[in-house]
Amino acid sequence: MANEAINSKSTQEFIPIREIRDGVAILKDGGMRAVLIVSSTNFALKSADEQQSIIFQFQNFLNSINFSIQIFIQSRRLDIRPYIALLENRLKVQTSDLMRVQMTEYIKFIKTFTEDNNIMKKSFFIVVPYTPAALNISKTPSIQGIFGSKKSATTKNEDFEEQRTQLDQRVSVVEQGITRCGLRTVRLGTEELIEVYYKLFNPGDVEKPIPTR
Secondary structure, eight states: OHHHHHHHHHHHHHOOEEEEETTEEEETTSOEEEEEEEOOOOGGGSOHHHHHHHHHHHHHHHHHOSSOOEEEEEEEEOOOHHHHHHHHHHHHTOOOHHHHHHHHHHHHHHHHHHHHSOOEEEEEEEEEEEOOOOOOOOSSOOHHHHHOOOOOHHHHHHHHHHHHHHHHHHHHHHHHHHHHTTOOEEEOOHHHHHHHHHHHHOGGGTTSOOOOO
16 A cells, blocks of 8 residues: 555656646646647648648748647547447437347447457647746845745736736637638637546546546
């Protein structure tokens, strides 16, 4: 039990996230991250002119930003269980004998096909960072410095809102640039961020339900 507790604590120390709040991942060093999920396009099926246009727009997008971004591609085995459950529920209420036979064979085919083949699902994300500027603290101790001071909850909330505004502006720039490339973006909310990061740090638990508090 002691070894398990030590291993668990050591694992937690490697996770850089302090909390996820209002659709923002807050790191232990004070940095903030917003995550966008981006649609995909079949580039190979585009005409030569369309391909050149996409490349040109993407180049313009990269040249227009003055901050770094991270493009992350996540490959996961497709979880077919929700689809199978949907089919089985419809099978229960099906009154036609012919349709029942066809649906039963179809469900069997889907199960066999997905068991014999690794059907992968790719998700594309853009991580937008913002790191608040470090405060310059005078070496000369002030009255507050001598007696110690703590930020009130109100002050912390104001700081968070101000910093999130800066992050939101960056997100807006990224969204506009990606839209010009003919792609769609959706910003992840709190629950979506929790799910993405949980599966990222727990790759062996992808098919298990995410624990809730």
